[in-house]
Amino acid sequence: MVEILIDSFKDTIKVVPLLFIIFFTVDYIMLKVNKDNKLIERLSKYDYIGGSLLGLVPQCGIPVAMARLYSNGHISLGMLAAVFISSSDEALIIIGAHPEKLGFMFKLIFVKILIGMAAGFIINLLIKEKRNRIKGCTINCDCPKCRRNKNILTHNLIYTARVTAFLIITVFIINYGVSVLGEESLHAILGKNTYLQPIIASLIGMIPSCISSVVLAEAFIKGAIGVGPLVAGLCANTGYGILIVMKELPLKKAMKIMILIQGISITVGELIYIFGGK
Template sequence: MAEIMIDSFQDVVKIVPILFLVILFTNWLTGKVNKGTENFSRLARLDVVGGALLGIIPQCGISVALAKLYSNGYITLGMLMAVFLAGSDEALIVIGAHPDKLFLILIIIGSKVPLAVAAGLLINLTIKERRNRLKGCGIDCDCPKCGKYKNILVNSLVHTLKLTLFLYVTVLIIEIGADHFGEEGLYVLLGGNTFLQPVVASLIGMIPSCFSSVLIAEGFLQGALGFGSMMAGLLANTGFGILVLFKELPLKKTLGIILLLQAISILVGEVLHFAVG
């Protein structure tokens, strides 16, 4: 057990410097969006396309802000779903800390953005809701991860330490599973490499925590998840956005949005599972 803990620590600690730089850049980018309310409004007026572009920023504040705007009637359901489907929370940061996996980020974004746009447009065509437009609103996220520390260096350092802890726990769990169950242990932990794995991954991805996106990303990097399952989990991942909907919307409406998000994520995940694994 001690050897597994040490090996897991060594696997994680070597990517911490890169992780910090990626998070620092992400926080800087998010700060630009926060200050640039005019630019944010322009993106928001693009509706579904703007939502998908905002969603790819790996920061929980985006999904939180857009969930608030939707609950107040400023944006369409299609735009909200585009943000949720395009977002990946911490997953892109974790993957970005592995320089040899940078091309994977392009594949994920290149897959998720068109899917998010297509799904959002279809939702707006088939589900009729009041379609108000955003007027002068910016992103003002006060969630635990985004708004507690104003200094970008302090915020990035704290964020890095928290994410490193999540990452270490995830790698440790996977390593323990592999050690106890043998070569197939990774698959056992995440539902097995069967047609049910995208369903399991999608349910995990829905959990409003950093841990869910970290588990999905690291599970794929270590071979525990197939590409289709990873995509199902990341498509379903909304960060803390889903908690805002539970707080602001009727339970029935929130559950309907969750079921819709799950249906899209699982469908895409199953298609990719049988197509590419």
């Protein structure tokens, strides 16, 4: 258990500098550059395109940071979904490590970007939301507690520390559960080559741990699952981003986002399974 706790700490702490830089930069832009909100309004027209491209960055800190920006009302639901769906992870590294699969890896990245763009566009077109959804406080908050920490540096240091503590505890619980279950059990859960595979793969992919994407990649390399289930699982894999959604947003709203990502992932996975040779 101690080893799992140490691994969970190491997995989380490596993204902390990136999270702080992104949090601080965005708050600075919101205060100094975007006082009238015109910058965000202009960028929001193309935000799902940028979101899907951000997914190329092989850092789980990107989905986490984007989840926080969404909860603060700085980005749209379409951009959040695009980032979640297209985000890169350990699975791509594992697949790319096999020379015969290198070409497929680039195709997979391209497909995930297209899915992210298409999903973001449709979501923004069909779903209109109000901004400033966060439960807690932002840099612009004027409550007594925030007035004591009005400095932008202090505000973001405190927020990053809270996010880090939350992630360490949550990731430890998840990693412990996965270690008890075991990778072989996850492979077994994927089952035989049926129409249920994309659904099961997407549920495994939603587990906010690198082990989920590793299991999916290894299952694909071994021939246990096809392209459809692999795409479904990796599109549903949001890294730690979904944990921030659960932390920052009301439970009902967070569950709707989870179901939305799951629905998109399963639909795409099933279509590829049916029409793309599984």
